[in-house]
Amino acid sequence: MKAKVHITLKPGVLDPQGKAIAHALAALGFGGIAEARQGKYIEIDLAEADRARAQAAVEAMCKQLLANTVIENYSIELAE
Amino acid sequence: MKAAVIVFPGSNCDRDVKVALDAATGRPTSMIWHKETELPALDLIVLPGGFSYGDYLRAGAIAARSPVMRAVVAKAQSGTAVLAICNGFQVATEAGLLPGTLMRNRNQKFVCKDVHLKVETSQTAFTARYAAGQVIRLPIAHADGNYFADPETLAEIEAEGRVAFRYVTPDGAPDDDANPNGSAANIAGVFNREKTVLGLMPHPERLTEPALGGIDGRAMFDSLVAALS
């Protein structure tokens, strides 16, 4: 089982890198960009075959290490 | 005072702070490898600067989950003093020893320079040899020193007098020009509720000798020796 974890800054937390990206895109002539937010994407190969158990394990990984829940949200996608 | 410096893979200010501590205490400071699970009796634990685990994932995040940190947190909870400098501060917030977190500097760049700091309180083991309100000069060297906490946490820290140092101009004004990284309320260092844990981005160990350009960092180590010996 493969877990795809997206980690993003919580809304409202200043994201200087996202701001720089939005600014750079505007400078390149891409109009109409309200906001860009930068995040992280992590792929994890799991030996676990059971979806529910995999989901629970990755949740725990996110809470304990992958995301800093003071400032970050995470979302998990499982794929066979 | 019995002091120990925790060494993570990628710590690189561990020797520097040991030199400063050895000079202040007159005895050798022990170095403790991150794979240790138990700590000896100590008066002070230092989490040093550097790039533990390359600051990969998030600055301090992986070190905060290393085996030794469970023991450090337990010691801190039972009242042992912890001094967390720069990367150590990042580790301490990730480990939940201190509130808030340290984000990428607002200009996105690593910055190494001397900054001016206002000492907010001298009523702690870390700052007794400074005067409250005193402006001191210490170096910073970090890419992720932008202190962030949600408004409630910030209000609580301020109300409880837990801001240790603020970035200020040479004459003591905490304005935006004096803020090198975008930190909320110009916060450079914070205490835990009991004021037994201090985390700060500036490096007191780098200015403890005239030859290095100043001695404003020395008073922190002298304060600790006086309070904890």
Added chain:
Amino acid sequence: MTAAAAIDFASHGLSREEYERLKATLGREPTLVEIGVIGALWSEHCSYKSSKKWLRRLPSQAPWVICGPGENAGVVDIGDGQAAVFKMESHNHPSFIEPYQGAATGVGGILRDVFTMGARPIANMNALRFGDPAHPRTRHLVAGVVAGIGGYGNCVGVPTVGGECGFDPGYNENILVNAMTVGLADAARIFYSAAAGIGNAVVYVGSKTGRDGIHGATMASAEFDEATEEKRPTVQVGDPFTEKLLIEACLELMASDAIVAIQDMGAAGLTSSVFEMAAKGEVGIDLDLDRVPTREPGMSAYEIMLSESQERMLMVLRPERADAAAAIFAKWDLDFAVIGEVTGSGHLVLRHKGETVADLPVAALSAETPEYDRPIRATPPQAPLDAASLAGGEPLDKSLLRLISAPELASKRWIWEQYDHMVMADTIQRPGGDAAVVRVHGSGKALAISVDCTPRYCAADPEMGGAQALAEVWRNLTATGAKPLAFTDCLNFGNPERPEIMGAFAAAIEGLRRAALALDFPVVSGNVSLYNETQGRGIPPTPEIGGIGLIADWRRMAIIAPELGHILVVVGETRGHLGQSLYLAKCLGRAEGPPPPVDLAAERRHGDFVRAEIAAGRLRSCHDLSDGGILVGVAEMCLAGRTGAKVRLPATEIPAMAAFGEDQGRYLAALDRAEVTGFLARAKAAEVPAAEIGKFDGSDLTLEGFFSISLDAIRTAHEGWFPGYMAAP
């Protein structure tokens, strides 16, 4: 073994003649792996085939030299059983293609060269040359290179204490990124690369091998063209965290007697490290490539041998110590694999998947390494500058502000504030002075380090330019009070197959040779970077020099900052040489005339005098004179000391000559009033010209009879250019 089917030797960097030579030495058709291995080894980058003839001319001996050129880095004795280990290396092409990773891995590579020798790295420096600031790519390259150097050095925890940064349209398509590392070692425990001990284990440590950087060495030996952009995947990615672990693990292992030989895997990766270890040790080595730790499945023998993955080392270990060594690397979470052994065969034998993929006679192929005596053509001499044509320039204060805010002289704070220049807590002269100074930890000694080159001098007269570059480094070190010990160089030039480029190279070497002999300042390490050329346009000749000097007692060193009330004395003769000066270029828009002559005997005399005054504790503030001449030098001292100055200049035909002339062999000394008479008398006795020309006082810089500008105006001009330039869209 299977001979290569279709022989496309050119794509492996071999010429037809070289391919035939390989075939003749082997007495058979080479295999694909053999062609790849030899193509990399015989590349310009690894073999120095165009430059070797000339490099041999440089003096590399002195009683204090422990190890000269030919090893991973040079080693000099600094007393008390300690040694300084240092080298400078280029990473030009990779940095142009991918500035962050190119510069970062340049720092990583030079660090490895130094700790491979058994030294703890204690300081990094760099010399950067970018194109015209107005060129559309320049800003992006500056930002990326600086971030990359900082990103690597900061993480590893070695202070980046200084360097230089220049701009010239000649580097528009070929920037220069030269990185230098200085390390500290026990003089009795230097580690070398010669493999020895038949049956000893050959051990691979560090990161795993991936497909990155394959053909880096051959890329660094070819001109850029439009297709080069396609070569992006060959750029390596640096992992400074692993490098930090590798430093600690290697130094821990070096404290024991386990290591027989050690070599880092730099350009051409495993190929060049294993071949060099075998060649130096005059032994054979068998490698089992299946045991090389790889990052990706299915890597071929060719890819494993030519990968330039970073943060890897090769060692020969005493077999009985192998387990203890493995434990150290396990402690630091680094790969450790026995991949082969030293043999008596004299052959490098590579096996992969049950097949022998290469069997190369090491000594024979070493002896056959091509060496070229390429045709040379001398650079035509420049006509002398017509002094009359210089009259009627703008007011001198305008020129001063123009110069001090020019990209060449403007404050580089924007750069060095991105480098941790204080970690290790021994930096006692931070960036911005003549030379950086770091203490030898726990001792009264310190090392001064400086890098320098003046490409516009070298372009006009490569021999004089070479001598000047070396003299300026020597002078920078001297100005702190250090005794210059030895130098390293990065010789950056264009295509050596063009006689005028090779002629400039040969002339620069001659200048370096003369200066090194006269100043007793030998070369101990370095590298040559040729083919810095795009579409037939080469860079200005740039023999970048990095020097180190020893300060016996750091409490007696000089800094550039004067104190209020200090008397200003100029040491050396001011003739007002403006040929190829920055004033001529920036204020009159002309690049003409010969560069300033370097009188090496006078240089030595003046420097020895200044150093003796500093060592005696009588001179505590001193600044060498170079770009921009006296007025720029005084302004820099005023900024450092936060004091104004009142200055009068010797009368010259045209005032700008005295103000901005770039005569060599000069220093500015700031002295207590009580010291001046004695200083001048001793100078006279030593046949060193010296004259009082002013005083540090007030908050304005005043040139008597000409102008008075506030220090704030000078500071604003000096500090403003770089951040303003980088902030522009």
